[in-house]
Amino acid sequence: MKTLLSRHLPAKEGLLSLILAAVLYYGVGFMGQTLFSLQPSNITLIWLPSGIALVMLLIWGFRALGLIFIGSFLLNIEGMLLQNSMALSVLHTSVAALVDALAPTLSLLLLRRFLPYGARNANDLLKFVVLAGIVPILCSSGLLSWNLVLGHYIAPSAFWDMGQMFFFADILGIVLVYQIYAGWMEVHALKIERKRHILLPLIGLPLFCIVGVLFDLGWLFYVVPPLLVVLAFEVTRFYLAIFSSLSMLFMILATAQGVGPFINQTQVQTNAEMMAFVLSSALTIFGVSLQRAQLRRSEKDKQTAEKEAQYDPLSGLLNRRAFMPQLAQLTTENAYQGHCSVAMLDLDNFKAINDTYGHSVGDRVIQLLAQIIHNHCRSQDIAARLGGEEFALVLKDIDEAQVFPLLERIRSTLANMSIAAEDSTIYCTVSIGWAERGIGAEGEALLHLADKALYQAKAKGKNCIVKFEAATDLV
Numbered sequence: 001m002k003t004l005l006s007r008h009l010p011a012k013e014g015l016l017s018l019i020l021a022a023v024l025y026y027g028v029g030f031m032g033q034t035l036f037s038l039q040p041s042n043i044t045l046i047w048l049p050s051g052i053a054l055v056m057l058l059i060w061g062f063r064a065l066g067l068i069f070i071g072s073f074l075l076n077i078e079g080m081l082l083q084n085s086m087a088l089s090v091l092h093t094s095v096a097a098l099v100d101a102l103a104p105t106l107s108l109l110l111l112r113r114f115l116p117y118g119a120r121n122a123n124d125l126l127k128f129v130v131l132a133g134i135v136p137i138l139c140s141s142g143l144l145s146w147n148l149v150l151g152h153y154i155a156p157s158a159f160w161d162m163g164q165m166f167f168f169a170d171i172l173g174i175v176l177v178y179q180i181y182a183g184w185m186e187v188h189a190l191k192i193e194r195k196r197h198i199l200l201p202l203i204g205l206p207l208f209c210i211v212g213v214l215f216d217l218g219w220l221f222y223v224v225p226p227l228l229v230v231l232a233f234e235v236t237r238f239y240l241a242i243f244s245s246l247s248m249l250f251m252i253l254a255t256a257q258g259v260g261p262f263i264n265q266t267q268v269q270t271n272a273e274m275m276a277f278v279l280s281s282a283l284t285i286f287g288v289s290l291q292r293a294q295l296r297r298s299e300k301d302k303q304t305a306e307k308e309a310q311y312d313p314l315s316g317l318l319n320r321r322a323f324m325p326q327l328a329q330l331t332t333e334n335a336y337q338g339h340c341s342v343a344m345l346d347l348d349n350f351k352a353i354n355d356t357y358g359h360s361v362g363d364r365v366i367q368l369l370a371q372i373i374h375n376h377c378r379s380q381d382i383a384a385r386l387g388g389e390e391f392a393l394v395l396k397d398i399d400e401a402q403v404f405p406l407l408e409r410i411r412s413t414l415a416n417m418s419i420a421a422e423d424s425t426i427y428c429t430v431s432i433g434w435a436e437r438g439i440g441a442e443g444e445a446l447l448h449l450a451d452k453a454l455y456q457a458k459a460k461g462k463n464c465i466v467k468f469e470a471a472t473d474l475v
Helices: 011-035 049-080 086-114 123-150 156-185 195-214 218-231 237-256 267-310 320-330 350-357 359-376 400-415 443-459
Strands: 340-347 382-387 390-396 418-421 424-427 430-436 465-467
Touching: 011 049, 049 086, 049 156, 086 123, 123 156, 123 267, 156 237, 156 267, 195 218, 195 237, 218 237, 218 267, 237 267, 267 320, 320 382, 320 390, 320 443, 340 350, 340 359, 340 400, 340 443, 350 359, 350 418, 359 382, 359 390, 359 400, 359 418, 390 400, 400 430, 400 465, 430 443, 443 465
Parallel strands: 430 465
Antiparallel strands: 340 390, 340 430, 382 390, 418 424
């Protein structure tokens, strides 16, 4: 089964993609420091590189660690320069970069051990948050804060507030980036069923947020999550993750610029309230998208199970279980009043083919006949493999004069088709018996009459077609 925790890429393509991912890691981190920065200047309200680092490890494994370390070092070095000691600056920056690399590594190891297929449904959401977020981020935020205290970047009294800032910023980055990655990995991630489902949120959500800021209508921010929940049922998880992440980033940016509904008397209270809302909203949207994906999979699994219960896996035709009720319905006078004929088909000398050339050749013969039947039957006809080498047909809305030519095309096509078997070429034939409705038999009884005609075709030397005649004793 394909997992989100491992993906093998060709070496050359994988290396180039890894380098591009590292550039993205640095670029997004630089943007975060520019738009969402606090003091020191390398501290931000949201740290998207934490999520990008996890995705890099999910795709490329431990090969990505070096680039993650370098990217983090370059992002942190400017804000952690100490005027009195370059060596200490490099040391504390290296510690911060090492922690930034080890935190997603711990997330990866925990996910591989306890959630190997990633977050696939709403029940996995809490486990994902704990394994990929809370446990590793608690460790990293504590280490990062302590590193700042030791380097005299912050006072010891600010340890708790800074650790809390790191904690929320990194978890937000993981949740927002991972849901985009998970959505991208799904089949048909870019599929758009209706353009308006993309255009309306693409235009409406930014307009909604901008109006809230310009007219000081902060309460509009609280309406965004319900709108995203509605959107979850209209677009793929990838598009939902994009819209959700952009909406959350806008709220964070607005708060960082001092506008929005989360502004309080102190910066700590403002940040805490904003982060709590954004994180809870992001997790809610993520959970809804997972639940929606689970419902879609359940519906698809149900359809697959129904199909498997009705269709023969080798031939692709209906099986006996599905064919018999349809036969009964179509040949019952009260249910169907049109012309109807039933045919039985049986491969000649099939046991000898299996015994001589093996079951793989026998399976190819069955598949070949099934394909011929499918190609020559009309859309209203019903074809089935009843078992072994026996097939059945219900021919609807067809005159008696048209039945024989249709069956003859099936018979002659198979007879003239060569089949490769080991070092030789073989030819297979089929015997066919059929009966027309209206001779006093319906449903399974009509199929039984077609079967009697089939026996007569076998008795005549096989590779021929026989119609059941009421005056003929075929018992």
